[in-house]
Amino acid sequence: MTTRESTPPTFSARLPGTRAAHSRMSATRRREALQGFLYISPWIIGFIIFVAGPLLASLYYSFTYYPLLTKPTWVGLQNYNTAFFKDRIFWLSSWRTLLWAITTVPLGIIGSFFAALLLNRAVRLKTVWRVFFFLPSLTPEVAAAILWLWILQPDVGVVNNTLKAWFGFRGPNWLASPSWALPSLIIISLWTGIGSIRMLIFLAGLQGVPQELYDAGMVDGVNWWQRIRHITLPLISPTLLLNLVLGIIGALQVFGLAFVTTGGGPAYATYFYGLHLYETAFRSFDMGYGSALAWFLFTIILVLTLIQISLSRRWVYYAGDAKD
Amino acid sequence: MQASTSNRLRTNSWYRTRKEIGNTLFLLFTALLSISFLFPFVWAISSSLKTGFEVMAYPPTLLPKVPQWYNYVQAWQEADLGRFFWNSAIVTGLSLIGQVLSSFVVAYGFARFRFPGRELLFILCLSGLMMPVYVTIIPLFTMFRALGWINTFKPLIVPTYFGSAFAIFLLRQFIQSIPLEFDESALIDGASRWTILTRIITPNCQPALATVAIVGFMTSWNAFLGPLIFIDSAKNYTLPLGLWFLKGTIDDGLPRDHLLMAGAMITTFPVLLIFVLAQNYFIEGIVMSGIKG
Structure with a gap:
C-alpha cells in the first residue's frame, strides 16, 4: 500500500x-x-x-451576575474579586479542603500500599483477610456516613461506650466537636479508602514484581525496608503516580461525607470547598459566583496535575516495556 | 564432620521455630487489623437487628438478644425506603445499560478504526476524568431546568448513554489486547465491522465488560450530589438521598437508629451482591486493563 x-x-x-x-x-x-x-x-x-x-x-x-431567575449580566471580574478579597468563607473552606487532601491522600495511599504488602505475604486464610479489608470500600458513601455517625455518637455510640466501659474514660464528641470533626472524617475516609480498588491494584502490581529481583536482593543481603524502597517502590511507581493524581482530584471535590455527617459544621470545621459551592449555587442560587468558585477549583486541579506530572519524571520509573 | 552436621541441624530447627513464631505473630496481626476493619460493618448489621432501646444499651452488647428482622420491614415500608429503593433500581438499571453499551461501541471505534485526530480525541476523552463535577454541574442544572427535566430521572440517566471516560478507557485498553488477526480474518470472510464487534470482540471482552458494569453500577447506585441537585421531591428520591432524608426527619427524640442502620444496610447489600456475583471477572478486568501503569 x-x-x-x-x-x-x-x-x-x-x-x-x-x-x-x-x-x-x-x-x-x-x-x-x-x-x-x-x-x-x-x-x-x-x-x-x-x-x-x-x-x-x-x-x-463566572463573569456574570446570574441569580437563576433572570438572565446573566456581565460583571467582569467581580465574582473572582469577591472570592479572593471579600469572602472569608472562601479561604476558610479552601484551607479546610487542602488540609483534607494533604492528609487523606497520602495516608490513604500509604495505607493501601501497606495493606497490599500485608496481604501479599503467604499467610493462612489470606482470602478471608482480603475480603475483610475490601468490604468497607463497597459501602456507599451515604451509608458509610450514617453508619459512622452512629458508631461515633458521643453519648451512646459504641466507641465512647466501650471507652467508658473498659477504661472509665470519656471519649471526645467526635463529629460534634469542632476539633475532632475533621479527624473523624479522615478516619471514615481511610476506612472506606484503604481496602479499596487501590489496594487491589497495588496487589496486582506487587504480584507483577519479578521474583528474581527479590532473590538478587536476598543474595546482596538487603533488609526489609531496602527491599521495598529499592525494588518494590520503583516498579510500582506508575501506579503510585496514577493514584496520587486521581486521589488529589477526588479529595479536592469532597462533598457527600461531610454534607451528610456534619453539614459542614460544627463551627465550619468541616466546611469543605464543595459545600461552599453547593450552598452558593444551589441554596442561594448565585450561579455566577458558584461558577467562579468552580473554575477556580478547576484551575487549581489543572495546575496541581501538571506539577505532579512534570515532577513525576524524577521518581516514576517505567520498566522497558510500558505495557508491563 | 559429624559435629558440623548436627550443628547445622540445630540452627536449622531453631531457624524454623523462629520462623514459625514470626508467622503466627504475623497472622495474628493481620487478623486483628482486618477484623477491626470489618468491625464497624458488623456493628451496623447488629444494630440494625436490635430493638430501639437495646441499640443504646450500656454497656454495649455485640449481638442482639433476639434479631429484630421486622426492623427491615419497618424501614422498607414506614420509612419509605422501599420506594427509594425502586427509584434507585430504575435509575441504576437504565444508566448501566446506557453506559456499558455506549462506552463499548465508542471504545471499539477508538481501538479498531484509523481516522484523523484519533489520538487527540482520545486524550480529550481522558481529560474528562480530571474535570471536577462542579465545573459543569451549574450549566447542566440550568439546561435540564430549561428542558423541564428537573425532578425527573432523566438528568441522571440520559447523560450515561453517551459513554463514560473511565469505561471507554478501560474497554479500549482491553480491546487493543485482542489480536488484530481475529478481525482481519473475519473481514476477509466478509463480516461487517458490526458483526466483528458482536461476534468477536464481545465474547473476548467479558472481564472488561463486567468491570465496567460493576463500576458503573456503583457510581450510579452510590451517586449523591447529582440526585441532590436534580431531584427535589421526596417521592423521586434515590436510595442515598432517601437515607439522608430519613436521617434528617427522624430527629424526634425516639430511638430510631436501628432503622437508620437497617436503611444503611439496605443501601449496601445490593452492592455486595453484585460484587460477589462478578468478583472474579472484576479483578481480572482491573489487572488486565493495565490501569496499574
Whole structure:
C-alpha cells in the first residue's frame, strides 16, 4: 500500500487501472475513517452537550451576575474579586479542603500500599483477610456516613461506650466537636479508602514484581525496608503516580461525607470547598459566583496535575516495556 | 564432620521455630487489623437487628438478644425506603445499560478504526476524568431546568448513554489486547465491522465488560450530589438521598437508629451482591486493563 502511494505520478498515470486502484484504496480508508467517527459519535455528541458546552458556559457565567431567575449580566471580574478579597468563607473552606487532601491522600495511599504488602505475604486464610479489608470500600458513601455517625455518637455510640466501659474514660464528641470533626472524617475516609480498588491494584502490581529481583536482593543481603524502597517502590511507581493524581482530584471535590455527617459544621470545621459551592449555587442560587468558585477549583486541579506530572519524571520509573 | 552436621541441624530447627513464631505473630496481626476493619460493618448489621432501646444499651452488647428482622420491614415500608429503593433500581438499571453499551461501541471505534485526530480525541476523552463535577454541574442544572427535566430521572440517566471516560478507557485498553488477526480474518470472510464487534470482540471482552458494569453500577447506585441537585421531591428520591432524608426527619427524640442502620444496610447489600456475583471477572478486568501503569 505504501509502495503504491509512493509511486511517481507520471508512472502510475501510464498504467491502466492504477488510478482506479489508488482511489479505491483511499475510498476504503475514507470509509474506515467515516465508520470510526460513526462509532465514537455518541461520545463526541455527549462531550459537546454534557462536557465542553457546560464547561464554556460556566466560564462565561463566572463573569456574570446570574441569580437563576433572570438572565446573566456581565460583571467582569467581580465574582473572582469577591472570592479572593471579600469572602472569608472562601479561604476558610479552601484551607479546610487542602488540609483534607494533604492528609487523606497520602495516608490513604500509604495505607493501601501497606495493606497490599500485608496481604501479599503467604499467610493462612489470606482470602478471608482480603475480603475483610475490601468490604468497607463497597459501602456507599451515604451509608458509610450514617453508619459512622452512629458508631461515633458521643453519648451512646459504641466507641465512647466501650471507652467508658473498659477504661472509665470519656471519649471526645467526635463529629460534634469542632476539633475532632475533621479527624473523624479522615478516619471514615481511610476506612472506606484503604481496602479499596487501590489496594487491589497495588496487589496486582506487587504480584507483577519479578521474583528474581527479590532473590538478587536476598543474595546482596538487603533488609526489609531496602527491599521495598529499592525494588518494590520503583516498579510500582506508575501506579503510585496514577493514584496520587486521581486521589488529589477526588479529595479536592469532597462533598457527600461531610454534607451528610456534619453539614459542614460544627463551627465550619468541616466546611469543605464543595459545600461552599453547593450552598452558593444551589441554596442561594448565585450561579455566577458558584461558577467562579468552580473554575477556580478547576484551575487549581489543572495546575496541581501538571506539577505532579512534570515532577513525576524524577521518581516514576517505567520498566522497558510500558505495557508491563 | 559429624559435629558440623548436627550443628547445622540445630540452627536449622531453631531457624524454623523462629520462623514459625514470626508467622503466627504475623497472622495474628493481620487478623486483628482486618477484623477491626470489618468491625464497624458488623456493628451496623447488629444494630440494625436490635430493638430501639437495646441499640443504646450500656454497656454495649455485640449481638442482639433476639434479631429484630421486622426492623427491615419497618424501614422498607414506614420509612419509605422501599420506594427509594425502586427509584434507585430504575435509575441504576437504565444508566448501566446506557453506559456499558455506549462506552463499548465508542471504545471499539477508538481501538479498531484509523481516522484523523484519533489520538487527540482520545486524550480529550481522558481529560474528562480530571474535570471536577462542579465545573459543569451549574450549566447542566440550568439546561435540564430549561428542558423541564428537573425532578425527573432523566438528568441522571440520559447523560450515561453517551459513554463514560473511565469505561471507554478501560474497554479500549482491553480491546487493543485482542489480536488484530481475529478481525482481519473475519473481514476477509466478509463480516461487517458490526458483526466483528458482536461476534468477536464481545465474547473476548467479558472481564472488561463486567468491570465496567460493576463500576458503573456503583457510581450510579452510590451517586449523591447529582440526585441532590436534580431531584427535589421526596417521592423521586434515590436510595442515598432517601437515607439522608430519613436521617434528617427522624430527629424526634425516639430511638430510631436501628432503622437508620437497617436503611444503611439496605443501601449496601445490593452492592455486595453484585460484587460477589462478578468478583472474579472484576479483578481480572482491573489487572488486565493495565490501569496499574
